[in-house]
Amino acid sequence: MGGINILVFSLFIALTVMLCVLFKKEHRWKVILLLSILFYTLLFQYKILLLLLLSILAFKGAHWIKKNKTTAYWVLPMLLLPLILEKMTGKGIHFSISVNDLTNLSRTVRWTDFFQVIGLSYFTFNALSYVIDVKKRFIEPEKDWARVMVYLLYFPTLLSGPLHRYKQLHSQFFDIQFTNENFSKGFRLILWGLFKNMVIAERVHFLLRTLSRQEITGIWALTNGFFFFLFLYLNFSSFIDIVQGVSQIFNIKVRNNFQNRIYLAASRQQFWKGWHITLNEWFRDYFFFFLAKYDRKRKYTDWLLLSTFILIALWHGFTFELLVWGFCNGMWMIIERKLKIDDYPTTGVAKPLRLIYHMFFASVLAMIFISPDIGKTFSNLFLKRPSMPLDFLLGQARNLLIIVVAFGVMDFHYAKAGDKRIDEYLGAYNVWVRWFIYLKLAVLIAAFGSLGVIANYYIRF
Amino acid sequence: MKSILKFILFLFLLGVFIAAGNYFLLRNEFARKNMYLVKAAGNTKDTSVFFIGSSRVLGGINDTLLSRHIGNKTVLNCGFNSGLFFSNCLLADAIIKRNGNKIVFIELTPLLPEFGEHYTVFTQVTNLDLLSSMVSIAGHDQVFKRSSFYATAFNNYIVDRFILDSRLSAYMHAPGNKLTGFHPVQGAGYNRTDCYLTSNELKIDSASDIDIDQHLNYISYLQQLSKKHNAKVVFFVPVTYNNQQERNLMRALYHALPSDLRITYSDDFLKEIAKPDLLADNNHLNQNGANRFTTLLIPIVDSVLKSGL
Numbered sequence: 054m055g056g057i058n059i060l061v062f063s064l065f066i067a068l069t070v071m072l073c074v075l076f077k078k079e080h081r082w083k084v085i086l087l088l089s090i091l092f093y094t095l096l097f098q099y100k101i102l103l104l105l106l107l108s109i110l111a112f113k114g115a116h117w118i119k120k121n122k123t124t125a126y127w128v129l130p131m132l133l134l135p136l137i138l139e140k141m142t143g144k145g146i147h148f149s150i151s152v153n154d155l156t157n158l159s160r161t162v163r164w165t166d167f168f169q170v171i172g173l174s175y176f177t178f179n180a181l182s183y184v185i186d187v188k189k190r191f192i193e194p195e196k197d198w199a200r201v202m203v204y205l206l207y208f209p210t211l212l213s214g215p216l217h218r219y220k221q222l223h224s225q226f227f228d229i230q231f232t233n234e235n236f237s238k239g240f241r242l243i244l245w246g247l248f249k250n251m252v253i254a255e256r257v258h259f260l261l262r263t264l265s266r267q268e269i270t271g272i273w274a275l276t277n278g279f280f281f282f283l284f285l286y287l288n289f290s291s292f293i294d295i296v297q298g299v300s301q302i303f304n305i306k307v308r309n310n311f312q313n314r315i316y317l318a319a320s321r322q323q324f325w326k327g328w329h330i331t332l333n334e335w336f337r338d339y340f341f342f343f344l345a346k347y348d349r350k351r352k353y354t355d356w357l358l359l360s361t362f363i364l365i366a367l368w369h370g371f372t373f374e375l376l377v378w379g380f381c382n383g384m385w386m387i388i389e390r391k392l393k394i395d396d397y398p399t400t401g402v403a404k405p406l407r408l409i410y411h412m413f414f415a416s417v418l419a420m421i422f423i424s425p426d427i428g429k430t431f432s433n434l435f436l437k438r439p440s441m442p443l444d445f446l447l448g449q450a451r452n453l454l455i456i457v458v459a460f461g462v463m464d465f466h467y468a469k470a471g472d473k474r475i476d477e478y479l480g481a482y483n484v485w486v487r488w489f490i491y492l493k494l495a496v497l498i499a500a501f502g503s504l505g506v507i508a509n510y511y512i513r514f
Numbered sequence: 515m516k517s518i519l520k521f522i523l524f525l526f527l528l529g530v531f532i533a534a535g536n537y538f539l540l541r542n543e544f545a546r547k548n549m550y551l552v553k554a555a556g557n558t559k560d561t562s563v564f565f566i567g568s569s570r571v572l573g574g575i576n577d578t579l580l581s582r583h584i585g586n587k588t589v590l591n592c593g594f595n596s597g598l599f600f601s602n603c604l605l606a607d608a609i610i611k612r613n614g615n616k617i618v619f620i621e622l623t624p625l626l627p628e629f630g631e632h633y634t635v636f637t638q639v640t641n642l643d644l645l646s647s648m649v650s651i652a653g654h655d656q657v658f659k660r661s662s663f664y665a666t667a668f669n670n671y672i673v674d675r676f677i678l679d680s681r682l683s684a685y686m687h688a689p690g691n692k693l694t695g696f697h698p699v700q701g702a703g704y705n706r707t708d709c710y711l712t713s714n715e716l717k718i719d720s721a722s723d724i725d726i727d728q729h730l731n732y733i734s735y736l737q738q739l740s741k742k743h744n745a746k747v748v749f750f751v752p753v754t755y756n757n758q759q760e761r762n763l764m765r766a767l768y769h770a771l772p773s774d775l776r777i778t779y780s781d782d783f784l785k786e787i788a789k790p791d792l793l794a795d796n797n798h799l800n801q802n803g804a805n806r807f808t809t810l811l812i813p814i815v816d817s818v819l820k821s822g823l
Contacts, residue, residue, distance in 0.1 A: 060669040096662075236517035251677075266756055266795045268704060442703045444794075451683065488524075495528045500535070502677045506666070 056506030057212075065092060065208075066299055073229060073303070082203050082226035085303070089208040093172075100170045103135060104206060111180040112201045115187040115194035125188050129181060136177045139168040140371050172212045174368065174514055178335050179205055183219045185339055192220055200226075207305075209296045213289070213511045215310040216331040225305045235304050238476040241491075242298030245475045248494045249291035251502035253459045256452055257284040258508070263449060271439025274430075278416035281423050283460075285510060286316050289329070292509040294475065301476065309474065313467045319407035320394045321385045324415070332368075336361050355390075359383035369422075369514060378421045385414065455501050462497070466490070532676060539681040540639060561819060562588040562614060566605050567621025568597040568630065570752045573699040574799045576808040583812045584819060591696045594630030599623045600667065601633055603732045606747065607650055607739065608642035615823055616745040619777070619815075620736070621752060622767045624760055625728055627667035634674045635684045636693040644671060654735040655728060663728075698801035699794035709754045709796045710788040713781045715761065719769040726766050737775065746823045750777035753787055753807065756797040783810050 069088045073081045094101045114128035170176075183201065186192045195201045204223045205211075261280050269276065290311040300307040312327025325333055341361045348357065359380070366379020389395070399407060417434075424430040446453075470478035479487055563584070565575050572593025581589040592605060602620050609618060637644045648671070652664050674680060684693055736747045749771060751764040768776065787810060792803030799807055 058666050058669045059673060061665055231515075233515060233517040236515070236521070240517075240521060266797055268796075442701065442795075444699075444701045444703065451686075491524060492527060495524070496531055499528060499532050499676065500678045500682060503679055506669070 056508035056512070058506055062507065066302070070231065070302065074231060078230060079227065081229035081303075083199070085207065085226065085229065086199060086203040089203070089206040089211065092208040093206065093211065097171060100167065103167060103170055103173075104176055105202075107132060107135065107176065107180060108202045108205050109198065111184055111205065112195065112198045115184050115201075118184060118188045119194050122188060125184070128184060132177060132180050132184065135168050135170070136174055139170065139173055140367070142168065171512060175214045175216060176205055176211060178216050178332075179219075182216070182335065182339065186219060195219075195223075209299045210307060213292060213296075213509055213514070214331055215293060215296070215308045216335050217308060221308065222305070228304055230304045231302070232304070235301055238480065239298045239300075239302035241476040241479050242294050242301060242474075244298075244491060244494050244498075245479075246291040246294030246298060247502070247507070248459075248498055249287050249294065249463060250507055252497050253456060253463065254284060254287035254291055255503045255508060256456050256459075256501075257287060259503070260449060260452060260456070263445065267442055267445050269441050269445075270433050270437035272434075273439050273441040274434045275413070275416045275420065276441070277423070278418070278420035279412065282412075282415050282419040283316065285419070286311065286328075288508060289511045292507060292511070295507055297474070298476070313470055313472065313475075314464065317408055318411050318415075319399055319404070320389055320411060321382070321414070322389050322395055324411060325386065332365070336365055340364060355387045358386055358390075362386065374421055374424050374427050377427055378418060381418055381421065385418075459497060459501065462493070532678065535678040536681065539678065539685045540635075560587055560615070561823070562590065562616050563815060563819070564590050564592055564606075564609055564616060564618045565621075566592045566597070566602045566609075566618060568593060568623050568752070569595040570754060570798055571597070571621050572694070572697050573794065574753075574804045574807050575696060575811070576698070576804050577696045579805060579808045580812065580815060583809075584816055587819070590694070592636075592694050593621075593697075594633045594636070594694065596628065597621075597623070597630035597633060598628055599625045599729060599732070600627055601629045603651055603736060604644055604647040605633075605637070605642065606736055607647040608637065608644065610736070610739050610743045610745045610747075614744070616740075616743075617815075617818055617823070618736075618740070618745060618747050620747060620749050622729070622749050622764055623752070624763060627663050628670055629674055632680055632684045632693045634671065635681050638675070639693070650739075651732060651735060655731045660728065696804070698804050699798055700801060701794060702791050702800055703795045704793040705790050706796075707788050707790055709756055709793070711751065711753045711755065711761075711764075711779070711784060712788075713779075713784050715765055716768060716779060716784075719765060724763055724766040726763070726770055729767055730770060733771070733775070740823075744823055746818070747775070748777060748818055749775055753779070753784070754793070754797050754799065777811075777814055786810055 065088070069085065072084045072088070076084055090101060090105075093104065110128065110132060114124065114132070117124040118128060183192075183204070187194045200223060201219075203226050204217075204219055207222070207226075210217070257280055261277070261284060264277055264280065293307075293310045297307045297309075308331055310330050310332075312330070315324065315327035318324035318327065341357055344357050344360075345351075345354070348354065360383075362383035363376065363379040366375045366382070369375050369378075397403065397407070420430055420434070421427060466475070466478070473481075479490060482490070563580070565571050565577070570593070571591060572595060575591050575593065577589040577591040581587060592609075594601070599620075599622060602623065606618050606620050610616060634644065636642075648664075648667065657664060733747075733749065739745075740747045749767075751768050755761045755764070787799075787803070787807055789803075789806075792799055792806055794800035794803070
């Protein structure tokens with residue numbers, strides 16, 4: 054699984070802060086740009102060239118489109134082409150690869166390897182969004198190529214987002230300042246992210262790896278899906294917390310990508326409003342709404358919804374299993390819309406029932422998402438007698454206990470935080486309570502954390 | 515700046531907690547129990563036998579049974595859950611440099627810059643200098659080409675030394691406070707035999723484009739090192755696999771090694787072990803499987819011992 058080396062990342066951030074401090078505020082964005090290029094070059098060497106070429110295309114393309122809108126017919130596909138090539142020619146990122154990742158064993162170099170660039174999809178989506186916004190005249194094309202580059206290559210968000218509109222992010226690069234408040238807020242978010250990532254997500258990942266070696270059948274097989282669903286949330290959202298924290302230190306406010314306690318969603322519609330928010334908004338704004346404007350009578354809304362989910366699935370990878378996953382997600386949304394599920398009661402007994410309803414089907418979909426063979430997965434789930442090796446459960450007792458306790462701690466704070474971001478929530482407490490929470494989280498990381506990298510499953514998408 | 519000072523205070527408090535935790539968890543009595551394992555093996559005038567590897571070694575090689583059948587020589591199972599080839603080589607390096615005659619059997623597994631469960635705790639309480647081994651081994655490899663690999667390994671090692679989890683779990687769960695040594699797995703949780711290595715796989719090499727250069731660099735280094743320190747290294751491939759990628763890698767390695775550097779499994783050996791009731795899961799032998807595997811290994815280990823260092 055992809056991840057960032059904690060020591061190297063910490064040193065890199067410290068270096069960036071120190072260098073920024075040496076320069077005046079109006080030049081700090083240039084330091085960020087240079088260090089972003091260095092960061093990516095250190096990680097992926099010559100592949101930075103592809104990103105630099107694409108950023109030139111986005112920059113020039115926006116100007117050409119401003120003069121002549123029809124240029125968009127080739128600029129946009131050209132921007133998208135490397136991503137399509139990456140998806141079509143790569144080995145993909147499947148959970149079975151993630152649990153058995155033996156690093157790249159092949160010595161054969163193919164021409165398509167040039168397109169196997171980590172972070173390419175986030176980069177491409179931001180570049181497309183910039184060019185399309187110019188085309189729609191929401192923004193003016195930028196006169197300075199470097200300013201487009203800093204938006205596209207900003208190192209904390211390059212690897213796995215969250216995605217931003219140019220308008221939301223670029224002005225913040227010119228107001229980089231280091232204040233006590235920004236440091237405090239940033240460290241709070243980083244601490245919170247490390248706690249979720251190293252203590253809970255990594256332990257759930259270990260559990261999943263162990264589960265994948267067992268023959269678990271019948272209804273018990275759903276535990277795979279359930280834990281994967283939790284893992285994905287914890288792993289990805291914690292990475293976003295850290296990205297938000299690092300950015301906050303520079304006075305850059307990065308968007309939320311997950312709603313607090315989204316794992317308790319009562320319906321699929323509610324779930325998609327709070328899950329991977331920036332990606333879903335991207336597809337909504339640049340695909341769904343774009344087509345919906347041609348459907349003035351709203352006759353094809355369901356078809357558009359279905360195609361949007363199929364497209365999201367294909368973004369994850371060109372496989373049959375993901376196609377089924379996208380189709381099922383779309384159909385689930387359509388059925389819920391038809392049945393007006395969100396109008397049903399959400400209090401009293403209905404609350405846990407709706408939670409179980411969503412969690413059950415979300416676990417089934419998560420199983421499809423990670424399934425290497427959909428037929429086998431379904432026969433395992435529905436045709437075989439339920440079985441779960443008792444030895445496995447006993448062997449995982451300590452791990453499960455730590456997961457439950459740490460998850461309880463996380464959920465308790467999210468419940469208290471409501472809709473607030475965790476740094477704002479913690480900041481509202483008095484100093485004693487705040488420090489008690491900091492030390493509690495730090496002690497949990499020191500005592501029960503695992504792995505020396507900030508892991509992120511979505512880094513390769 | 516106020517927040518930087520607060521951050522330093524925070525790190526100080528955390529440091530105190532970690533230091534206190536380390537002191538409590540690595541008390542002498544706990545360390546002594548583990549120390550005797552390596553000391554016993556290192557100080558003897560007779561030849562000691564070490565098996566270094568992953569959980570497949572930990573649960574698959576009965577060191578007591580093996581010792582009994584090879585003239586009561588000291589046999590130490592140094593298997594660790596999630597132990598991979600890089601950490602196997604570091605441990606081998608540290609063990610080879612100790613006193614005494616040693617035969618070190620090393621499992622061939624994939625190369626990732628990660629350390630197995632209880633691995634760093636074991637090296638810590640037994641005073642095996644992992645950092646110095648890392649420097650030695652990196653010196654025989656293309657460090658700049660693989661800078662990211664070594665940076666990750668160093669990072670993982672440092673983080674592992676700071677995080678108390680491995681020490682805590684070792685203290686609480688290691689059988690008899692012994693961090694390594696045969697740890698059998700009970701039960702039979704897999705009903706097929708498709709996870710076993712087959713004779714055909716050992717006869718035919720896998721695809722030729724698999725990159726095994728780093729493995730071969732380490733093997734060559736350990737071979738040279740063992741000649742200087744009264745030791746002999748022998749490599750062996752696991753008999754069970756749960757993914758094809760690892761199978762292909764192992765086949766490539768097996769065919770790249772000369773026969774005096776590796777264990778060669780006979781057809782009968784593989785036929786004897788390939789039974790579903792000997793499996794704990796799709797990657798590990800259970801207790802019966804371990805006893806069968808160890809029994810089959812006895813003549814092989816015996817012949818390596820007889821051939822001398």
